[in-house]
Amino acid sequence: MRVAIIADLHGDRAAWRRITAATDRCHVEVMVLLGDYLDCRVSKCAASKITRAGGRPTLSDVVHVDQELWGQLTPQLCILGNQEERIAALVPSDGLVGDLARLVRAPRRRLLGGALLVHGHELAWSRRSDGSWLPGGPDRSGRLLVAGHSHQSLVVSRSSRPGGAVHVIQGNPGRRIEIDESTRFINVGAARGASSQWLLAEVHQARLPHRQQWTSITFMKA
């Protein structure tokens, strides 16, 4: 099964058009929107001031109203990001209707082919000496983790020995990487903007939903 993972679109309609044209050409069967598919017009800091003051911003104060784009995003497998959380917190409930209501009430995590998919804003990130950000914290599940949020593209593998070395591969556009049991983390770069990208993944459709079934990924420029 061919899966497209699209992270951090931030409501970029031109990028969405380029990506959907490419996913059609690649015969993608499943599209995953890995959080921050919408863009909140209110900063994190301004949002907490508004909330404390009991302010009631209008819908268009909070998000660029784009019913056509929302209608195309809604049927995809959506995973909630921090932008959608902030939009949901700020828009008065009578404004949260139709596609927007569905988009801001997506689940925070999904399992796909044995991998755990999250946006990434709830992970404890730490910065490595080479400048890349990796999610920290204890890894008890042993599951392949796929996230966006950092706007960087990379793959982390770790040898199975206790305390085994961590190996980081940069996800340059066009790069195809085989996935195996040593692959721990896939970070999908941002779909929005000039360096717009997405991820093409080959995932087996086996009967064992909790076994790791990802076979390869390709970082795609959009």
Ligand SMILES: [Mn+2]
């Ligand atoms: Mn984010």
